[in-house]
Amino acid sequence: MTTETVTSAKTEARLMTGAQIVIAALKEQGVDVMFGYPGGAVLPIYDELFSAPEIRHVLVRHEQGAGHAAEGYARSTGKAGVALVTSGPGATNMVTPITDAMMDSIPMVVITGQVPTHLIGTDAFQECDTVGITRGCAKHNYLVMDVNDLARTIHEAFLIATTGRPGPVVVDIPKDVQFASGRYIGKAGVSKATYAPQTEPHPVAIEDAAALMRKARKPIFYTGGGVINSGPDATNALRALQKATGFPVTSTLMGLGAFPASHPDWLGMLGMHGSYEANNAMHDCDLMICVGARFDDRVTGRIDAFSPGSRKIHIDIDPSSINKVIRVDVPVIADCARALEALHAAWKGSRSVKPDLKDWKRQIDTWRTRNCFAYEHSDSEIKPQYAVERLYELTKDRDTYISTEVGQHQMWAAQHYHFEQPNRWMTSGGLGTMGYGLPSAVGIQAAHAEALVIDIAGEASVQMVLQELSTAVQHNLPIKVFILNNEWMGMVRQWQELLHGERYSHSYSESLPDFVKLAEAYGAKGIRCEHPGELDAAIQEMIDYNGPVLFDCLVTKDENCLPMIPSGAAHNEMILSAISGDEIDEDGRKLV
Amino acid sequence: MEPPASAYDMSHVDELEERRTLAILVDNEPGVLGRVVGLFSARGYNIESLTVAEVDMKKHMSRITVVTIGTPAMLEQIKAQLLRLVPVASVTDMTKSRRGVERELALMKVAGTGEKRVEALRIAEIFRARVIDTTNESFIFELTGASSKIDEFRNLMKPLGLVEVSRTGVLSIKRGSKAD
Numbered sequence: 001m002t003t004e005t006v007t008s009a010k011t012e013a014r015l016m017t018g019a020q021i022v023i024a025a026l027k028e029q030g031v032d033v034m035f036g037y038p039g040g041a042v043l044p045i046y047d048e049l050f051s052a053p054e055i056r057h058v059l060v061r062h063e064q065g066a067g068h069a070a071e072g073y074a075r076s077t078g079k080a081g082v083a084l085v086t087s088g089p090g091a092t093n094m095v096t097p098i099t100d101a102m103m104d105s106i107p108m109v110v111i112t113g114q115v116p117t118h119l120i121g122t123d124a125f126q127e128c129d130t131v132g133i134t135r136g137c138a139k140h141n142y143l144v145m146d147v148n149d150l151a152r153t154i155h156e157a158f159l160i161a162t163t164g165r166p167g168p169v170v171v172d173i174p175k176d177v178q179f180a181s182g183r184y185i186g187k188a189g190v191s192k193a194t195y196a197p198q199t200e201p202h203p204v205a206i207e208d209a210a211a212l213m214r215k216a217r218k219p220i221f222y223t224g225g226g227v228i229n230s231g232p233d234a235t236n237a238l239r240a241l242q243k244a245t246g247f248p249v250t251s252t253l254m255g256l257g258a259f260p261a262s263h264p265d266w267l268g269m270l271g272m273h274g275s276y277e278a279n280n281a282m283h284d285c286d287l288m289i290c291v292g293a294r295f296d297d298r299v300t301g302r303i304d305a306f307s308p309g310s311r312k313i314h315i316d317i318d319p320s321s322i323n324k325v326i327r328v329d330v331p332v333i334a335d336c337a338r339a340l341e342a343l344h345a346a347w348k349g350s351r352s353v354k355p356d357l358k359d360w361k362r363q364i365d366t367w368r369t370r371n372c373f374a375y376e377h378s379d380s381e382i383k384p385q386y387a388v389e390r391l392y393e394l395t396k397d398r399d400t401y402i403s404t405e406v407g408q409h410q411m412w413a414a415q416h417y418h419f420e421q422p423n424r425w426m427t428s429g430g431l432g433t434m435g436y437g438l439p440s441a442v443g444i445q446a447a448h449a450e451a452l453v454i455d456i457a458g459e460a461s462v463q464m465v466l467q468e469l470s471t472a473v474q475h476n477l478p479i480k481v482f483i484l485n486n487e488w489m490g491m492v493r494q495w496q497e498l499l500h501g502e503r504y505s506h507s508y509s510e511s512l513p514d515f516v517k518l519a520e521a522y523g524a525k526g527i528r529c530e531h532p533g534e535l536d537a538a539i540q541e542m543i544d545y546n547g548p549v550l551f552d553c554l555v556t557k558d559e560n561c562l563p564m565i566p567s568g569a570a571h572n573e574m575i576l577s578a579i580s581g582d583e584i585d586e587d588g589r590k591l592v
Numbered sequence: 593m594e595p596p597a598s599a600y601d602m603s604h605v606d607e608l609e610e611r612r613t614l615a616i617l618v619d620n621e622p623g624v625l626g627r628v629v630g631l632f633s634a635r636g637y638n639i640e641s642l643t644v645a646e647v648d649m650k651k652h653m654s655r656i657t658v659v660t661i662g663t664p665a666m667l668e669q670i671k672a673q674l675l676r677l678v679p680v681a682s683v684t685d686m687t688k689s690r691r692g693v694e695r696e697l698a699l700m701k702v703a704g705t706g707e708k709r710v711e712a713l714r715i716a717e718i719f720r721a722r723v724i725d726t727t728n729e730s731f732i733f734e735l736t737g738a739s740s741k742i743d744e745f746r747n748l749m750k751p752l753g754l755v756e757v758s759r760t761g762v763l764s765i766k767r768g769s770k771a772d
Contacts, residue, residue: 135627136634140678143622160678194619194681320672323665 018147018178019044022111023052025154028187031055031082033073033446035066039086040126041113044178046084058446058475061467063090065439067097068465071106072443075426076401078231080107080161081443087113088126091172092133096433098168099137103430104254105229107166109157110138116176117145130172139167145174147182155187164197165318166229197317201334201342208330209289209313210346216287218310218360219247222270225254225429226292226316228422230336234258235422237340238291244347246357248364250278252293253414254429261418267364268373271299272565273411276372276574277364282307283571284363290314292336295325296430305570315339372563372576373415382532384409384484384555388416388456391482394539399451401444403427405437405461408490408561413456435464438481442468445477452480452543459485459552460509466518472548473523480542480549486557487512494560499567519550530554607663611640613686613694613764614671619679620646620654627677628656637662637670641696641739641761653681659762686764693767697760698742703730704753712752719745730755 016024022045026034033056038046049057060066063085070081081101085094091112101108115124131143140160142153150173157169213219221242227234235258242249242265249259250267259266268275270282279301282288288310293299300306303325312328314321315336322331332339375385388409402417403426404410410427419425426444428436437455445453455462462483472479484490492507516526525545529538529552542549563576618624625644632639640659647655660670667685674683686692700721702712709729716723716733719741725732730753735745739762746757 131623132626135623136630145622192678195678318676320669320676322672324669324672327665 014184015181016184017044017048018150018173018180018182019048021147021150021182021184022154022173022178023048023055024184025151025187026082027052027054029155029158030079033058034082034084035060035069035073035443035446036084037063037066037086037090039090039113041087041115041175042084042090042111042173042178044175045111045113045173056446057084058442058471058477060439060442060471062465063093064096064435065442065465065468065471067094067108067110068100068433068436068439069443069446069468069471070108070110071097071101071104071436072403072426072440073447074101074106074108074443075228075440076423076444077447078423080109080158082109082111084111085113086126087115087130088128090126091128091130095133095137096431098134098170100428100431100433100436101168102137102139104428105166105225106168107161107229108168109154109161110168110170111154112170112172113178114143114172114174117174118176120174130170134170137168138170139165141170141172143172143174144177147177147180150177150182151185152190155185155190156192158187159190159192160195164195165226198319198333199317199335199338201315201332201339203342205330205332206339206342206346209332209343210350212287212311212313212330213245213247213289213343213347214350214355216247216355217357218281218285218363219245219287219289219355219357220267220281220285221247221249221259221289221291222251222282222293223249223255223258223291224252224293227255227258227336228292230292230317232422233337234292234335234340237337237344241340241344241347244344245354247289248281248361250274250282252296252299252429253427255293256414256425257419257422260420262420269414270571271296272301273415273561273563274565275415276370276563276576277367279565279571279574280367281364285310288312290316290328291340292316294321297325300326301565301573302568302570307571370576372574375559375562378556379532381556382530382535382553384412384486384559385416386532387482387484387535387553387555388412390535391454391456391539392417394536395452395454395543398543399448400424401426401441401448401451401453403437403440403444403453403455405455405457406432406434407458407461407492408486408494408559409456409458409461409484411491411561412484417456434461436461438462438465438479439468439471441479441481442471442475442477445472445479446475453478454480454482457481457483458490459483459487459512459515460489463513469519469522469524469548469550476547478545478547478549480551482542482551483515483553484555485512485515485552486555486559488557490559491561493558497560515550515552519548522548524548524550526550526552528552528554607665609661609663610667611659611661611687612667613692613762614658614660614674615684615686615764616656616658616674617681617684618654618656618677619681620652621679624654624679625656627679628658628674631673631677632658632660632670635669635673637666641759643761643763657686657761657763684766686766691767692764694738694762694764695736696739696742696762698735698745699724699758700733700735700746700749700754701730701756702733702749702753703755705729708752712749715745715748715752721745
């Protein structure tokens with residue numbers, strides 16, 4: 001190891017056990033909540049946790065829940081989420097959340113127990129090659145073989161997880177290292193020589209970008225999760241720069257909330273289930289300013305027809321995001337906040353006339369009149385879109401945080417729930433993990449005790465993690481799980497309808513549980529609603545209940561999520577309603 | 593000003609593939625080679641050859657030399673993805689500047705008697721290969737040079753009783769007085 005450490009008088013070496021070092025390092029890092037599940041290989045750490053009341057430990061029911069809870073905590077606070085699990089199955093159960101956090105750039109530190117050093121490699125009980133397994137799905141990982149490396153390693157893990165492009169870091173600690181006696185060092189001075197993310201933008205890049213912005217007639221901001229990861233400074237800088245320029249703004253699924261949805265220049269989310277105006281503006285623009293987004297295939301649609309007439313500026317802290325999928329004209333490698341502030345300064349400093357955007361805004365208004373999220377109302381059935389709309393109306397004036405599972409309900413939530421602030425929307429974007437939302441809500445509620453935390457769920461996704469309702473009950477976390485129950489794996493059903501000749505292969509869930517009784521069995525409250533006329537009262541009852549609620553909202557069974565860019569199509573080939581399978585060609589069918 | 597660099601479909605690239613030698617300087621910590629090799633396989637990049645050894649005992653830095661093949665865009669991605677790995681300190685393209693010098697070392701066992709044996713020894717002299725072991729019916733040759741020279745020597749030895757080949761893979765360094 002080459003990391004240099006400076007030991008100041010304040011953090012002078014003290015002898016402790018490895019387990020004590022873990023707790024001391026977590027305290028020094030400001031960890032107030034962690035999520036975990038004990039087991040043989042982490043018992044020494046749990047023993048120390050027993051007498052560490054400063055750290056609230058939320059006991060989950062499955063290690064995957066601990067990981068997603070840590071993600072929810074992280075995304076709603078901007079701090080690193082922390083999970084603690086045992087070796088073997090504890091570690092392998094964490095692989096999904098680690099991958100999820102990697103894909104969505106969520107800062108997370110995962111501490112795993114490992115069998116004692118002398119048993120490593122012998123196929124010992126509950127042994128697995130944790131660092132080998134998580135090498136490809138974590139930002140970085142460590143196996144700590146010497147107790148004297150432990151404190152520095154944990155501090156380094158926090159540094160790497162929270163700086164640059166954030167991500168999950170795994171620290172694997174053998175049981176004998178937890179018992180061994182070693183010296184503690186503080187976080188001051190801990191650095192990693194080979195790790196130095198570039199945060200300040202290059203002045204030439206900023207000047208080039210500002211020059212393009214001044215000449216633009218049809219500009220658009222395309223913002224992503226990076227703006228939220230960068231913190232409040234980036235959100236403020238984006239809003240200030242938008243105010244100065246008047247450019248319209250769209251965002252990825254991960255970026256919702258960085259720009260207020262109530263703003264007249266807000267176009268809504270873009271991409272496969274994004275708005276008609278956002279996608280058409282992306283296609284027709286002459287300047288695209290991508291801020292902390294990565295041209296995901298769900299965003300670009302058909303790549304060789306992606307925004308063919310535009311110049312592109314790409315602001316990203318990760319150089320590997322530049323030119324990975326879409327070639328750009330001006331790359332700006334920097335922290336979003338720093339780059340946006342520099343762009344704003346360059347914009348203010350320029351004497352040239354600001355672009356006239358009247359024609360462009362008029363065009364956008366024409367697209368808006370298509371009212372792309374409209375749906376057919378019903379007096380007899382609850383339309384899923386209506387359910388999200390009512391939920392929004394009844395909760396928007398409260399201190400509300402929303403998480404979701406993955407599927408149709410997730411897209412309806414993104415379309416019909418509107419966000420004014422960052423860190424209020426927690427969803428699994430890159431990996432698309434069904435079962436993310438409920439444990440994520442547990443993590444959010446643990447961080448924001450007084451807030452209203454709602455998991456907008458599907459009945460299929462939520463059953464992957466329902467056991468975490470028990471966690472919510474045990475820890476007095478009054479989360480609300482709002483299930484849009486259509487009895488189908490809705491998005492799978494929709495694709496089978498459109499792409500596979502209406503052959504609904506294994507996408508219908510027979511014998512669903514009675515969610516109300518299930519909630520009661522866990523000691524939570526169950527509410528069922530099946531009539532649009534009773535929906536508001538039922539939602540109000542959910543909000544008013546001081547405790548976890550499982551809300552079974554029975555919605556139209558075969559509603560499709562629209563609008564939609566079919567696979568293999570371009571942004572301007574969006575389908576607004578009543579799709580037949582014919583819109584999707586052979587190449588498109590092969591895409592996911 | 594050039595036309596916009598937009599609408600670039602990586603699945604239909606017509607750009608020609610190039611062979612590049614990359615020198616990757618890394619912290620010599622456990623698993624670092626696994627990270628580098630894992631990245632190549634996970635993202636579908638090619639590895640033509642690979643060598644690795646510690647080059648700075650004090651700072652525990654290792655140098656990994658990878659020969660890879662890809663389009664210019666892919667090679668840029670490989671470099672950026674490598675730099676994303678926490679223990680990677682630098683990635684230098686040793687071919688791009690054409691100031692790079694490449695060498696490879698090979699050991700080859702050739703078995704035969706009579707005229708073939710004499711011919712093998714004669715060719716070895718031409719290639720300045722050293723004999724490092726001999727029996728009545730075999731030689732082991734040690735040969736250093738560019739990979740193409742070693743390929744050529746191997747081809748010539750094939751009909752003369754080539755039994756076994758062991759190669760180090762490519763090593764590279766830049767000409768001139770400065771370190772890269």
